[in-house]
Amino acid sequence: MAGKNMMEISDSTFEQDVLQSDLPVLVDFWAPWCGPCRAIAPVIDELSGEYAGKLKVAKCNVDDNPKTPSRYGIRAIPTLIIFKDGNVSEQITGAVAKSQIAAAIDKAVG
């Protein structure tokens, strides 16, 4: 599922891969049964390439990993959260245009 600049994360790797990360991390919370999640997947893939070196991009399947979405109160997917120094920096709910996601990334990456 994940492209070359993307990683899959799980409830057990979230702490290390996301919260402890030196770079900001965009986490795409998704599930296989969610059409809009699949619709934005190519956009997320493109962004992971365009921001390589400045931002890590991770996918979290909420079906297999219920703890992490629950910890952040996620009740809708796709939800994109950009974590910076272990904290929520930006959050986007629903399938939105690439420019809107890029604007949120620019704000977080600064």
Added chain:
Amino acid sequence: MTMHNDVYDIVIIGGGPAGLAAGLYAARARLKAVLIERMGFGGQLLTYEKVENYPGFPEGISAYGLGELISAHALKFGLKTRTAEVEGLEVEDRIKTVRLADGALHTKTIVIASGASLKKLGVKGEVEFTGRGVSYCAVCDGPFYRDQEVAVVGGGDTAVEEAAYLTKFANRVHVIHRRDRLRATPVIQEKAAQNPKISFIYDTVVTEVRGGAQGVESVMLREAQGSKTRELPVTGIFVFVGITPNTSFAPPSIKCDPLGFILTDQEMTTSVPGVFAVGDVRVKQLRQIVTAVGDGATAAFNAGSYVENHFS
């Protein structure tokens, strides 16, 4: 100076059923065509579970699956596609321009198939709790409401079908409708009426979404024709109160109705010759997949004729 071989015969804006059908017919007609989509293909099909009224599938078909089939069909005949957002159109000249975030395309005709988005309720708390209890996609978010009580707002096909879908997860679904009866297709209404988990609250509007740190806790209701109010405890509210057209990029020379839907004739031609509009974005009575694909085929055919009559 634009070189003639850089000019498309047809640029299709939008990769839902209408745009993909236009693309299929354009590709088979060997028009020089490109379809622009900002995300994945399928349009509003991506947000629904099952399609039960598309001819040829008596058992119904997965909405996502139908979207994949329609796009595969168009691509099979060589339709070119591009992932991009359309920022504006220049339609005054013989050769028209489609402005993208990362460049521009020149074309003899344009087919606008940009579809529509679900309308917001426009009440207090709606934006604040979006993603934390307020939802516009039952298929995406339904599984987060297992054994909970939720509200669906609306009385059309989408509202009633999605209410039925939500009963797979929620233990009670309240359908809140501002009128005294549903607008949904009878067969959809019949199914919902037999579902013991669905209850209907008629003549009622939602005035506020309330909640706390954990998300939505209740909705405030008011009589549509009166002033009596009450609070309904729910953890989720799904909003299906109609659609609004996606036309932010279209110039005012392309005429719309007061709601912003694009006016066309029965050949899908807009007020600007060489510019066509198809599917949910245009003014029409019945917005369905089956009518969208018909629009797309009609527009592609007429775009082909326009190219032949004006450019050869």
